[in-house]
Amino acid sequence: MRFFVYTTGCRTNQCDSHIIVERLGKIGLPSSLEQADYVIVNACTLTSQAERDARRFIERIKKRREAEVVLVGCHPQVYRERTFSADLVLGQREKFRIEAFIGRRGVFVEGGRDVPMEKVELDHPPIGRTRFFLKIQDGCDRFCTYCVVPLARGRKRSRPFSEIREVMARLRGGGIKEVVLTGIEIGAYADGNMDFKSLLRRLEVEETPERIRIGSLDPLYVDAELVAILRDSKKLAKSLHIPLQSASDRVLKEMGRPYGIKDVEERLEALLGEIDGIGLGLDILTGFPAEDPLAFEETVGFVESRGVYYLHVFPFSRREFTAAFHMRDLPETEKKRRVRVLRAL
Secondary structure, eight states: EEEEEOOSSOOOHHHHHHHHHHHHHSSSSSOOHHHEEEEEOOOSSSSSSHHHHHHHHHHHHHHHHOOOOEESSSSHHTTTTTTTTSSSOHHHHTTTTGGGTTTTEEOOOOSSSSSOOOOOOOSOOSSOSSSSEOEEOOOOOOOOTTOOHHHHOOOOEEOOHHHHHHHHHHHHHTTOOEEEEOOOSGOOOOOOTEHHHHHHHHHHHHHOSSSEEOOOGGGOOOOHHHHHHHHHOBBBOOOEEEEEEEEHHHHHHHHTOOOHHHHHHHHHHHHHHHTTTTTEEEEEEOOOTTTTTTHHHEEEEEHTTSSSEEEEEEEOOOOTSSGGSOOOOOHHHHHHHHHHHHHTT
């Protein structure tokens, strides 16, 4: 049996796909797309575009190949009825037991948000790679009005520190030079009395690869203590990616984001002022229903006036089961225009 794993979406999905490959590696062989008996599609569902990408990929496979198609992950967890004619459909719990379902057909998606944290599989350590994405946290309980992730990923949960320490040591021994700490809301990491900042301090003195990079970190968790840890660390990469979403207080409130733009300004100034050469990246969600022309210009002005080295801009996408789904949407042409304006910065 040969298989091929195709992944869409975030780094957390990439981490999950690595585990799926490890699980399937016990009963089969990885292969190229052309050789595969099973094509596993680990599908994002954050936006309608992500949904279309997964659907079109499956349609291409169905037309050109005789392989069985297995649809797994975030998309079927939320929209299990949209199978895209996949032969087998697995939710978040089931995808980590994929070897038990291979050869079957149908939809196997357990509902609810209580999803366990799966164990990292390292039976086949990465060969020829120097970077590894390590999921330390999963899930979210915030329910921002535009976001379906809490339904797709379940309640927030964290990987035990003992397992993180073990994986770090094995990665170092396997020649990995950099580990990227990844998750849905990594700032919410908690293992007993250990929070995210305590974790960073412990990793500073543990046996790890020589460089550790913080993945996307919500503005809520960027405080003076975090700035000091990042500034003084010998291991942490001097870069930070922050999902800002908007620079308008009114829009942030309508989105359900738990911070104001003044707080963000102060935290960005602290990062830029205390850490020489730090690279800051921002996520911006434009075209949200509450984003009128004035709010959009506030965001443009904010981005223009900050020392941002990377800007990830994406248009608002109405997703069923979110509060914003019922808000009046902006025209697609206007959303695309705003994306172009911001990306040009």
